[in-house]
Amino acid sequence: MIQLNYRDSKPIYEQVKDGFRRLIVQGVMEVDEKLPSVREMASNLAINPNTIQRAYRELEQEGYLYAVAGRGSFVAGVPEADSARKEELFAAFDAAVEELLYLQVEEREICQRVAEKYRKLQDKAKSKARSAEAAD
């Protein structure tokens, strides 16, 4: 369900967060769907429950999840107007693009990269839709 990469410098709890955020934003997990319990995830991934707890807590703060005491955590959906996050992302994006341009990377190459990302994203959405149809 979620892939951890221990060699990545990104902290484990961030990897868990990213994994779930992705599943939610891509629609793989639907609104009000229940997430695995902290203990279950922890034993699945063979990591400390505290790490999962932190991931869930922060995702809740960001608006992706909601928790019901004693019952578990559930998908809340994609928080609208996460504009602060967008600004952050655009800032990082701009810095990277600027330096890449200075390093003689072609504008075309960069845009192609975006297009490729976009295509993959579409494909994923389509295959998800198809499997949903099949399930009907």
Add this chain to the structure above:
Amino acid sequence: MIQLNYRDSKPIYEQVKDGFRRLIVQGVMEVDEKLPSVREMASNLAINPNTIQRAYRELEQEGYLYAVAGRGSFVAGVPEADSARKEELFAAFDAAVEELLYLQVEEREICQRVAEKYRKLQDKAKSKARSAEAAD
């Protein structure tokens, strides 16, 4: 010369590195130009000399600087084939783009942003060329 942001989670030595790398890559600092001494830079930015030293040392390892004990640190130029740096930049780029796409930002908007950056870069180059002509 270099702007530090203490609120940023990016370590200070990284901010210093990025600042000088930018000056070098953009040609603001010329090859063999002397950098401020470690101590001078440290007192300018009001941080510890060790922190500057680390920034300089790593830039030297990456090939942007060379240091001569007893003389100072100097610009070496933009290391050819700094593929590691490009990979870093593309990784940052990809991560940002992916999340932006998930946040419903249009592919077009992103590419326009790249184009805009590119135009500005061209303008800068042109005005630089013009001022060089004027100097002749």
Add this chain to the structure above:
Amino acid sequence: MIQLNYRDSKPIYEQVKDGFRRLIVQGVMEVDEKLPSVREMASNLAINPNTIQRAYRELEQEGYLYAVAGRGSFVAGVPEADSARKEELFAAFDAAVEELLYLQVEEREICQRVAEKYRKLQDKAKSKARSAEAAD
């Protein structure tokens, strides 16, 4: 595990680096094997933790290690295409050979020395293979 020589002009952190690089390159330490923690190593060698940290950090940058905050440092393996390292070694090699030749050391003597090293290496590999067979 690692021998320090305080009389050597080579910095301590370099000696530590060389020691671990050797253990890794020779296969004495296996991939994903955990290294002693920074603090442990420091107290073992009776030197400052910062010195060990620097050694580990640079080995990580070179691709020999990977570090996970909160877990420890682990062997990543011998970085493929560590051409920089080979260049370093060849440079050291060339400098030594050149001066030896000037000092009237025969070409034959030098090559014999290489051959001897090579033979020892082969013997080690063989005995290792044999003990592996025995283990089967």
Add this chain to the structure above:
Amino acid sequence: MIQLNYRDSKPIYEQVKDGFRRLIVQGVMEVDEKLPSVREMASNLAINPNTIQRAYRELEQEGYLYAVAGRGSFVAGVPEADSARKEELFAAFDAAVEELLYLQVEEREICQRVAEKYRKLQDKAKSKARSAEAAD
């Protein structure tokens, strides 16, 4: 006469020493030949006289030069039995070869490298002999 490389991490005085040692050991400078004065060398190379002074002083200690107060420094020849130096060199040589072998560099490649060095050395000696003949 002597090439300085400011980008090299080797200290200037070492580069000067190496340069003269090489000229002496290769026979380009003959025994009892006078070296340029400290001031002359310093202004030629555009460096501090102290740096030249140090190079001359250490070469004298190593036995390559002798100084006559008020007259200058002269070539003493190649000091015999610099066996301590040879041991140092062999140690560095062994370490480099060992790691190169572990890094899958062929024994042949290493020996060829030695042979090449040797050939170049011979060529230099020959061309020197030829130019000496021509001068007769």
Add this chain to the structure above:
DNA sequence: GTGGTCTAGACCACC
């Protein structure tokens, strides 16, 4: 407990 950053201050080699 782990690694990572930063400060403060000492000492050395080089110019």
Add this chain to the structure above:
DNA sequence: GTGGTCTAGACCACT
């Protein structure tokens, strides 16, 4: 004056 190494000790983030 320059860069480079090392120590001592603090603080933070992660598991």
